[in-house]
Amino acid sequence: TQPPPRLVQGAVITIPSTNFNDHLVLPLTISQAYKQYCVDHAQPPKDNTIYIYWRAMNGDMMLTLSNEEIDPGEKQPNLRCLICYIAAKSNSIDTPYHENTSYLNSGQPSQHATFLAKKKYAAKSDRFHIGCNTDYFMTYCLEYQCSTGQVTLSHAGPNAIYNHEKITCTFAKGNLDLSNLEFIYVSAGDSIIPIRNFMICFEKQPNLHPTFDSTFKKPTLTIGAKDAVGHIPAKATNDNASNPESISAGVKKSTADDASSSITPCLDNINCLIQYKADESDHNAKFSHPCRFSELCQSKECQRIHETHQVSMCNHDKKCHKLTDPFHRAEFRHTGMPDYLIPCRNQAKCTDTSTQHRMKYSHGEQVYGISSLIASQNASSQQQQNDDRDSQIPCRWGGKCYDFNSQHRAKYAHPKSDDRQQQEPNDHRALCKWGTKCYDSTSQHRTKYWHPESQEGEQQGQDNHRMPCKWGSQCRMISDVNHRSKYSHPSTEQK
Template sequence: SNPAGIGYERDKDLGTNKSVFSVLGPHLGHYYGDVFIVFKREILHHPDANFSLQAATSYASGNCFSWRPWLRSDSTSNDDGVNLFHKTKLHAAITGYEYATALELIAMMSQSLKKKSMNINLDTILKHWLTRDSHTVIEAHLPQLIPLDYIDHIYMSQNIFDSLSTNTRKFIDVTFKGCITKTSHEIELDRFEGPFGPKPDSKIRIEYQDFVIKDIIEKYGQRDIHSISRPIQGTIITIPSSDLTDHYVLPITISQAYKQYKVDYSNVSSDDIPFYIYWQVMNGDMMLTLSNEQINTGKQQPNLRCLISYIAEKPSTKDFHYHENESYLYNGRPFQHEFVTSGAKNAAKSRCFYIGCNTDDFMTFCLEIQRSTGKVILSHAGPNSIYNHEQISSTFSKSDLDLNQLNFIHVSARARTIPIRNVLVTFEKQSDLHPAFDKTFDKDSSSTINTVLPNIKDDTNYNNVPSSNISDSPDKKSSGFLDKVKDTAVQAKDKVKGFFFNDNDSSLTPCPDSIYCLIQYSEEGSTHNSKYSHPCRFSELCRDQECHFTHEPHQVIQCSADRNCKDLCNPIHRAQYRHTGWPDFLIPCRDQQKCRNQLDQHRIKYSHGEPVLDFINRAGIQTPSSSIHSNQSLQQQDNDHHQKIPCKWGSKCRDILDSKHCSKYSHSNIVQQQNDNRIVCKWGNQCHDQSSAHRLKYSHP
């Protein structure tokens, strides 16, 4: 039979036909080919990865019972063998897998070599493996699709490399530069199979295999896992963007983690002790959901109860104004994200969750569940916890959410692909993830401050520094050096603010040009802005609330394409839909309709006289800025109507958004028309065209 077992029908019964096969340790399956690929150990922590102490097919053939007689079963049913395989396979994301693997290996070596268990060590195991066929050693089953950056090293002979196409050789040299070894062995290219056993029937292949195995053992046998500050552990997964609709369940439940914890701590007196979930994520914009049932989007789940932790996308460092979206805790369904961010009152939220953090690397978070009191706390862990003390906290009654019923852990991504690693469920705080620091440090430098500060030319815009709702209570805050500097800075800010703006926002008159005002960004802006207010481009989401800006709610829905939207250069679309990280209103270009810059980089930031507020009024979007501008716009349109040539198409004109067309032709008053006067779109509410031009012309009942 074929020793490689490719296409073996029992793989379907075992479910291993959906996996990439590999071996933990020296791979002597020469009949699989002559290219060795070494993966990084992180791939074992993927939820779809697992391993068995021998080949999975040994459970179907019954060989596992002779290799591990303690598995002996009286049943000879194929289904029993399949069930036994799934019960005994191991996962690197589960705490204690190393201990279970070591016990099995010691028992197997003792059985095979007739040695006492105390005389079995790693060298003994490796030497024995070098004499065994690959089907008798640890077989790993990896995910179907593995990113190339999980490959740590590749071995192949030079003549195999030369036999590849030119493009393939170029790709390998570029992609795996520095992590590929090409040997001088002249491997026979016309021989692909060989007999069972650890040795091929070709001398050159034996030499090649021995060289590779020796190099692997020397290279990877010297690695000391304790030299890593915090080694990889728990679950590792990279999840694709799904707008929070796909929820990936992790391989361990909270109840399973608790059972394992009680093995080592059997004297635990209560089952409702707190537990902690730690995880690391890059960039944010992801959701971690705890539920009493595994989430299944394909069926109704009336009894589903969830605790949702949403980590917002990290704020942009390129924007002049600091802006951070809401991170939150919420008791509800994971599909209610838009509802929560648009103003759900029973959600605990924060827009100060990233202030002071290093967001350019993996960020560590901690979700603390106090089951006895119903309190849940979401906070930073690791180094960022030193600089950001923000805690998003909420307390749930058992009638609202019974924390003891939560068991399954899911992760989901919104608008981008998110790498997640080191997902752990623990029942004790991990001290190394909560670094201690002196919160009471006090260096009395008041005399130095008073001497230096008056001589400093303060050109800092303190309005760009968002306020943070730190979890520390006021009576616990230190009066150290940094606090004194902060207090002095706040006083200076208030004085400057009062000097220019009289510290009275309500005294400002709304600018008649509203969002179209060109003066507010000009050299005369400071004088103009001291008298007139303007709608903030970020509306109520702004974290930089300057005096001459108003921050009224802009009640619009999130764009379905969000950051991937192709209509970001359309000011009307921007005002009609929310886009993460982008303002609702654009800066008016000083050249307006005469502007010749058609580049997206310019158009995505500046508006050019488009009737944004007119459209807002017509669409029924309520904002103070639109109502203020409404009467002025109507009057201006009436005047223009008598000076321009009436367009024969009226409000149904296809070029109604074309500024050049509108400068010559007038149209019936589109602001005063009701939505039901638009043409009824034949697709109705099933229409997929979300462009502003289409929605302005067609209604969708």
């Protein structure tokens, strides 16, 4: 179930981009947080477990817990640190899915590059963000038990429903004594990282850990039996009972439906710049915004609307040369790519014309709802064609008319010929000028020319009502239509 919206609490900080060279220490130590907990609670915590919660965007950040203050200019032989590194979120256009390594380890923050190069970790994951909504703040939880030395990094909040990945390891006290950790540092890599709701807790926060019934099973009903509301199911299945993805899909749909009905849609829809700002939680709590992946989204946050985007796949797919065109992206789908782009904060004033930037960001183009516009345009075009046909004068020859002049066709309606063209869309033969009055039944002629309304039965019936021409095949009027409609020439028509 989805927990109710939670007020902003805890520390709020924005980490500058320092490539993990500078580490900012939080003003509150773990022992100070414990004293505050004891003041607010009459009973001490049940176990010696510490929970650190925080929300951040984009990843590529490091959380470091140390037993003493870190001084880069001094040698610290007794310094012991727990390093928690969260890799940057995966690029949504990457297929197959690729994500850098997130890890837990003991050591010093300055060894981060070495850990990555040598792949030296206590525990790691290359799929830590899969299934998460990475376009908004993601909630993380670092849990460690001082008595056992076990450390676990996982997702909290709504993403915990769809992503069950946990990075877990156990440290021996001789290597890293978790009970001695006191100071908390945060640092960022190549980009600025906003952090909010940073909290040190000594009890698990239930509102940050949404739950669902993982053992739920659909009731098995016999065919013909009525359910609780009196409906007779065609067939009762139990396919979803052991499928966690099906359970998660049900939770996603329920969450999205509830959100779309309770939150007012933002007037700027997909082009809203406020929705991605770190300090605009009030706006996102009041207004909903369309998801860039529409109904194909694999991680549906409550602030996103997942409407069906009825468009066709692009014929060129990922090889398309229009991937930088927001209108084309909204009009056609491409595998693994969103329907809508992220609005660039510079909008029309943006000077970055690189392909990578233009494939990811839009610049004020009004593309939302383009599928509905296309459908309405097609309907209008079809209606216009019907109106034009209704305003035309019916041709006296109807479907038998062989005047294909554009002016004639624009002025006169030929309903039967139009239907005939729809019935024979794949026939590439030329139209015989004699049409149904043609009596050349040779295979060579019939293979080359099309006679849409002629049938053998009709031709035989017409032969029975005509008089044999006395000149036979020697008749000089054999090409005259009026003459051939009255007289038959068996010797030529049976060739």
